[in-house]
Amino acid sequence: MELGFLNAVYTTGGPCACAYLDTSRDTESSERAMVLRRRQICAALTEQGADAATVDAVAAVAGSDRGIAGRHGQAIVAHGGQVVLTEELPQPPERDQATFTALPDLMPLAVQYAPDIRYVAATVHSLPDPQRELPDVLEVAFQAGTWPSSAVAPGDCHRATGSAVGWSSGARHAAERIVELAGRNDAETIVLSGITWARDVLADLLSTRWRRRLVTTSGDGYPPRPGRALMEDTLAEVFQGQLRTADRARLGLFLSRRTSGHGAVEGLPDVVAALRRSHVAALLLNDPVHFPAQLQVDAGAAPSDLPEAAREPYGALSFHAGPAHAAVIRAAVRTGAELVVVPQHELALADGVGALLRYAGPQRTALFARPAHR
Known part of the structure; x- marks a missing residue:
């Protein structure tokens, strides 16, 4: 896993405010809990001698990830009244913590982002057809990401459609776009799910190189929850215990x-x-x-x-x-x-x-x- 994205933190000279907090939105009281967490984080930084501008900078972004559903967390580093790093965490920290020190501890963030596997996820599902006399329409939703950080920071979700009748034509177009996305993002694997027969047609149309890197699964995984990766649960199973x-x-x-x-x-x-x-x-x-x-x-x-x-x-x-x-x-x-x-x-x-x-x-x-x- 490359660590270059953390370099900016160490060019500030310190001291830095470093906060890890649970920003989950999985209960009705999540927003009220977030207000309390923000207040506690800021109080802890102030007690440790953090200047008001830096504390305010942390407060401004703490819990700002409202568009992300479910359990997750946030890592924030600020210095001199400016936020120098903010990253979403796939899992909330065991406990909220805030420190104001010369050397912020970025180990929890780095470990959560491993193994950093680049992938493309794609799933085939049917679209409801209001014109019932027309043939069913199939849609392929596909998305590139880096696991597990993309679980809470997903890229754009692309779509390709085609008629269920003569699906090979629509599947060919979708396969070309998936392969192009995988190559552009230097993906290691393509994870493909959805309607079994349509998924298999699509898989057969991938280039030989990508068929060797293909993982097929059951289920659908569409649509994703707000702010979460497409096929998140499936990806968690596929990449469990894996390395790049x-x-x-x-x-x-x-x-x-x-x-x-x-x-x-x-x-x-x-x-x-x-x-x-x-x-x-x-x-x-x-x-x-x-x-x-x-x-x-x-x-x-x-x-x-x-x-x-x-x-x-x-x-x-x-x-x-x-x-x-x-x-x-x-x-x-x-x-x-x-x-x-x-x-x-x-x-x-x-x-x-x-x-x-x-x-x-x-x-x-x-x-x-x-x-x-x-």
Whole structure:
């Protein structure tokens, strides 16, 4: 998973207000609850010393996602009276939280956005025909997205129609548009559902390349709930436990390098050491993430044996003692590392964290003390 979308947060210089809150709209009292949550978030930021302009900026966007149905959450980062990041969360946080610190913790946001699989979802359904004597009309609704973030931030929903009589003609047109959308969005897979016989005709008309990446399912999934992805429940089932193709390859490389003892590390001290040297190509995290509350490290200068170009991250990445989540995710973002979130039952990592390095040479000794576990 690419983390570049978080970069803007770390260019502000801090301090930043960072808030995670439940913005679900699944009960009749949701709006009243949102007013209370907003008030509590703002009070917490004020108590921690946040300036009034920054608190007001958070308040202005907290709960502004009224067009999204069901359970979901929101992540907000603000600095200097301006919102620098606001993202919808597919799931609400376990509890609302707000901090005003030099280093915002973006780990909960990043983990919720994994595995970041690009897809096109399409479903075939019939349209009611007021002219009953006319043949039934079939419609294909299709949408590109990145799972799971698109569950609450869907793209445009496209449609193509055709007569049920001679459906192959309408299906051919729909297949061409679906393939074009999949290619334009660099999708890894097409997930196709709906009326079985019509779905199968459409599937047969996809190009060979996309038939190899096709997943067919029963059900319809149309229409989507307001502000939610087309076929959301179906997509959740299809992508459960899956990784992006590139991330699966990174995981395989990590395992082979770990076995050989070169080019992969695990455990918080060794991963932090590799991040400080900008050696991490991919950060691996167990889900759920359970780091120590505080990261105890030596916050010394960049090692003198690094080339000048490699020392640049150290000014931004000096690992002072502090929240481990926040420091590790910042380091990954600022050094261009990618993120692979792996269920703990699939691969248990020391301290819940590992790193695939950019090279496969002998490892250096960690510069940091192993933190005490809770």
